[in-house]
Amino acid sequence: MKKSLILIYGLLLIATMATSFIANSSVFRESVVALIMILATFKFLLVAFQFMELKKAHSFWKISLALTLGLIVILIIGIK
Template sequence: MKISKEYTFIALLTLTFVSSIVTLKTTEGKTDVYFLLLILWAVKFILVAFEFMELRKANVFWKLTLGFVLALIMTIILLLL
């Protein structure tokens, strides 16, 4: 159990590092970069929710609600780009 949390934490740090590198290396106005950053954000969101908030053991309702909220936020952000 503890090893899984350590691997998740390392994955989160790696994804954060990749996000910062992508942000520093790109210029403004590229929607494909925004899409990549949004995907990285969603992966980090899911990792935190399922590992550290322990939604892995939660009721199916909460898992579906998390997926719906994540899809809703991503849709709104993509429509505003």
């Protein structure tokens, strides 16, 4: 249990640093919004499944969360 929490925490830190790098970099100028949204989605799913115990929830809630999140991300990327 403790190892998985440390692993998730490490992944969240890496994803946050990657988001900061992408936001401040001129290399990814064309796809900044898409990359940041993908990393934010990844971080949200890590938190939801690990710390909010969604992994133990009914599959309906898992699927509905994934579909809603996917729709929101697609709409935000599409608007940009």
